[in-house]
Amino acid sequence: MEDVKKALLTKSKSARNEQRGKAISFICIALIVIVVLAIFYFVASKGLATFFTDGVNIFDFLFGTTWNPGTVDASGNPEVGALPMIAGSFFVTVLSALVATPFAIGAAVFMVEISPKNGTKILQPVIELLVGIPSVVYGFIGLSVIVPAVRSVFGGTGFGILAGTFVLFIMILPTVTTMTVDALKAVPRYYREASLALGATRWQTIYKVVLRAAVPGILTAVVFGMARAFGEALAIQMVIGNAALMPTSLTTPAATLTSILTMGIGNTVMGTLENNVLWSLALILLLMSLVFNIVIRLIGKKGALK
Known part of the structure; x- marks a missing residue:
């Protein structure tokens, strides 16, 4: 026992x-x-030092338009306005997402609904190849091809938001396409069968049934691509012009948060105002990444509820 x-x-x-x-x-x-x-904690402690240690006004930092941390204005305040970089980052991110989304949806529909066999054989390897290309290669291609093309067609130097948009469009296209393919494949097959049984054509089924059912997944793909574009540094730095000025057009040199960070972080002394304001830019990037992740989760929950 x-x-x-x-x-x-x-x-x-x-x-x-x-x-x-x-x-x-x-x-x-x-x-x-x-x-x-x-x-x-590390990024926040360094980034907030700009406001608590150096005494920079947070509104002057977020909405100021002059970026020259080594000098002060007539009132004795440092010229650390980050609005040009924030605006540049949002412009290239939103524009690249707007350009990439139709192409991604078209490629995904072809791969899943129209020609799954050929799509898997032809497009899938191409997409995987684009994902594996390093950022610096995209930057060199943009510098050698896109910048001269923009210069010859639209004038100016060729550097600017438009060139950055084209480079980021190519970079985020594989991500958005892959996630859109997964969203379309997740739509139950009986949705399609029921639509066809009611007399709808294949295009009506794709447009009114499949795409609408996959909207949460497609939105998640777009936001994920925007998060990828917002945090890109090297490729965008090579084609945007790196001029910390408020963008006046798509073909004038501009700057993003990441381009200013990559150029300046190695040329400043830790603990100085010039270094702290760069950490403040990094904090904005970190907070925006958090916002993108929250939006993705909210969209995912909305799709799950349906």
């Missing part, structure tokens, strides 16, 4: 392995959370 009781109370080998697996998973998750919180 004692042997039976002991056998029942002793954990089996599979139970011990499951407990170890749970412990290892918890440690890994805790480590990830700690790393993320540490990154947030």
Whole structure:
């Protein structure tokens, strides 16, 4: 009887392995959370030093249009207006998403609804190839092809938001296309069958049934692509012109948060105003990444409720 009781109370080998697996998973998750919180704390402590240590007014920083951290204006305030970079980042992000979305939806519809076999054989390898190309290669292509093309067609130097939009369009297109393909494949097959059974044509089924059912997934793909574009640094730096000025047109040199960061972070001394304002730009980037992730989650929940 004692042997039976002991056998029942002793954990089996599979139970011990499951407990170890749970412990290892918890440690890994805790480590990830700690790393993320540490990154947030480090960037926030450096970025907020601009306002609490150096005494820069947060509204002057966010809405000022003059960026020259090494000098002061007539009132004795440092010229650290970040609005030109914030505006440049939003312009290239939104424009690239607007250009990429129709192409991504068209490619996804072809791969899933019109010619799945050929789409898998032809487009899928191309998309995978585009994903694997390094950012610096996109930047060189933009510098060698897109900038001269913009210069010859629209005039000016060729550097600016328009060139940056074309480069980011090519960079985010594979991401948006892949996620849109997944969204279309997630639409139940009986949606299509029911629509065709009611007499709808294939195009009516695609437009009025499949695409509408996949709207949450498509929106998630677009927002994810915007997050990718907003944080791109090297490629956009090579084609946008890096002039910290308010954009007056699509063909004049401009700047983004990432382009100013990559140019200036290695040329400043830690703890100085010039360095702290760059960390403040990094904090804005981090907060915007958080906003994009929240939007993606909200869209995903809305789609799940349906």
